[in-house]
Amino acid sequence: xxxxxxxxxxxxxxxxxxxxxxxxxxxxxxxxxDARKAKALERALACLEGHCGESAASLLDIPCGTGRFxxxxxxxxxxxxxxxLALPMLHEAREKYPDSTYLAxxxxxxxxxxxxxxxxxxxxxxxxxxxxxxxxRFLKELxxxxxxxxxxxxxxxxxxxxxxRHLRYRVGMREGKPANPTxxxxxxxxxxxxxxxxxxxxxxxxxxxxxxxxIPVVQADSPPxxx
Ligand SMILES: C[S@@+](CC[C@H](N)C(=O)[O-])C[C@H]1O[C@@H](n2cnc3c(N)ncnc32)[C@H](O)[C@@H]1O
Numbered sequence: 001x002x003x004x005x006x007x008x009x010x011x012x013x014x015x016x017x018x019x020x021x022x023x024x025x026x027x028x029x030x031x032x033x034d035a036r037k038a039k040a041l042e043r044a045l046a047c048l049e050g051h052c053g054e055s056a057a058s059l060l061d062i063p064c065g066t067g068r069f070x071x072x073x074x075x076x077x078x079x080x081x082x083x084x085l086a087l088p089m090l091h092e093a094r095e096k097y098p099d100s101t102y103l104a105x106x107x108x109x110x111x112x113x114x115x116x117x118x119x120x121x122x123x124x125x126x127x128x129x130x131x132x133x134x135x136x137r138f139l140k141e142l143x144x145x146x147x148x149x150x151x152x153x154x155x156x157x158x159x160x161x162x163x164x165r166h167l168r169y170r171v172g173m174r175e176g177k178p179a180n181p182t183x184x185x186x187x188x189x190x191x192x193x194x195x196x197x198x199x200x201x202x203x204x205x206x207x208x209x210x211x212x213x214x215i216p217v218v219q220a221d222s223p224p225x226x227x
Contacts, residue, residue: 064089152214180211199215
């Protein structure tokens with residue numbers, strides 16, 4: 001199968017980009033955005049654990065980037081595996097969180113056995129992969145290695161901002177057509193990869209203002225919620 005690698009993702013192989021990456025979460029607005037995502041992540045993890053009736057012991061963060069969320073798992077006795085394709089990003093993560101296990105890995109084919117981690121998180125990635133078939137291929141690989149489930153981060157197209165972009169595109173004020181999938185397309189991709197959705201967690205309090213959503217998913221044939 002052709003592998004249309006998104007050029008945007010190649011940028012992270014630069015040492016300068018990796019060094020400056022965390023600046024995005026600095027300052028008042030950045031810190032607030034980071035905290036909102038962290039809160040939604042905790043909610044998504046609780047949802048997965050509630051569904052499985054057990055606490056996760058290991059967590060794969062792919063792509064881990066500079067380890068943005070590692071501090072969240074510090075108090076939970078979770079063993080964290082951080083995986084990323086870009087060595088400079090892994091280097092930054094290791095500097096900050098030396099206790100995690102790191103692997104340089106391509107999400108297309110992970111060097112991990114089936115069901116070898118409890119939970120996987122995949123944050124700030126899918127929206128950079130413009131090809132829906134490639135997204136499904138990545139999703140299937142995440143499903144293969146995750147025993148309990150996966151937390152997916154998507155950016156969908158049903159927001160005022162994306163509708164504004166469509167409008168600008170139609171009147172010729174924007175070059176590229178917005179690529180955000182609709183919520184329906186997101187759900188179809190997730191189903192196609194063999195997952196069942198447990199929730200749809202808007203990261204922002206006002207969902208129409210923000211396209212970000214976290215989706216905890218489990219294997220499609222996973223038994224119903226244990227109580
Ligand atoms: C926008 S960053 C997100 C990092 C982190 N999840 C976060 O929330 O900050 C995207 C990351 O994807 C990594 N990446 C790109 N292609 C990849 C692939 N095929 N497999 C694994 N990681 C990849 C890049 O190196 C980069 O670190």
